[in-house]
Amino acid sequence: MTEMHPLLLRVCRSVATPEGEALAMVASAWRQAFASGASDDDALRHQVLRHAVAAAASVERARPPSSGATSSTPFFPTGRWRGGWASAPIDVSAVRHDPALAAAAASAAEHALDALRLRLRLLSVLREVEHWPAERVRTLTGLDPRQQAELLREARERVAQALEPLVAEEADE
Amino acid sequence: MIEYDITCAELIRMSGPSLDGLLQPELRETYEQHLAFCGECRVFLLRQRTARSILGELYSPAPPAQLLAEIDMPTVP
Numbered sequence: 648m649t650e651m652h653p654l655l656l657r658v659c660r661s662v663a664t665p666e667g668e669a670l671a672m673v674a675s676a677w678r679q680a681f682a683s684g685a686s687d688d689d690a691l692r693h694q695v696l697r698h699a700v701a702a703a704a705s706v707e708r709a710r711p712p713s714s715g716a717t718s719s720t721p722f723f724p725t726g727r728w729r730g731g732w733a734s735a736p737i738d739v740s741a742v743r744h745d746p747a748l749a750a751a752a753a754s755a756a757e758h759a760l761d762a763l764r765l766r767l768r769l770l771s772v773l774r775e776v777e778h779w780p781a782e783r784v785r786t787l788t789g790l791d792p793r794q795q796a797e798l799l800r801e802a803r804e805r806v807a808q809a810l811e812p813l814v815a816e817e818a819d820e
Numbered sequence: 821m822i823e824y825d826i827t828c829a830e831l832i833r834m835s836g837p838s839l840d841g842l843l844q845p846e847l848r849e850t851y852e853q854h855l856a857f858c859g860e861c862r863v864f865l866l867r868q869r870t871a872r873s874i875l876g877e878l879y880s881p882a883p884p885a886q887l888l889a890e891i892d893m894p895t896v897p
Contacts, residue, residue: 654880656880752874753877760878775871775872775876776876776878778876781840793833799836800868802871803868807867807868810871
């Protein structure tokens with residue numbers, strides 16, 4: 648069950664600073680989950696994640712809106728993507744073979760992940776980082792397959808945008 | 821008969837299952853045909869694949885002992 652801690656911390660830490668507050672949110676989510684009388688481990692995992700997400704959502708709602716994060720504009724307004732790289736997108740195989748570039752890309756991706764609004768962040772963490780199956784994530788979030796796919800595309804695009812400076816640096820060399 | 825003419829918006833919708841390796845076989849050819857002539861969709865897909873790949877290699881740090889100490893993990897019956 649402790650394998651849930653890193654995931655819960657990821658969900659909470661981007662809305663709660665300092666780190667101690669995120670830890671307190673996670674501990675509180677566990678206490679609420681235990682009190683819920685979950686019937687098995689999987690139910691308990693879902694309960695604790697629901698409580699952590701609810702707590703994070705509450706903190707996020709209390710924040711002043713920031714540009715982009717709360718925009719109601721569809722991310723792909725005409726079925727196309729925004730922006731677009733001027734040069735070829737970063738080559739993942741090159742990233743893997745260049746420790747400095749890999750570290751920079753991971754750092755950029757981490758920051759981009761933390762900057763996502765909660766629903767995108769949760770989906771990205773569950774699907775992309777923790778590799779939960781789509782069906783399990785849908786069970787947890789209540790999203791239908793199309794909604795989940797659209798949100799994941801938006802999250803990936805935002806991460807890709809965060810990687811653009813690395814691409815530009817590579818192209819300059 | 822295979823319909824080759826899909827729009828970029830349709831390809832974008834199909835990209836999720838494709839990235840997961842779950843695109844229905846009967847749609848694969850249509851999908852690849854579109855990618856073969858649409859550079860914008862190829863870039864879109866590369867961006868998606870890149871972001872997904874880099875996110876997939878992140879690791880979640882271990883929680884501090886403080887958290888483990890604070891949570892008294894009961895055994896779920």
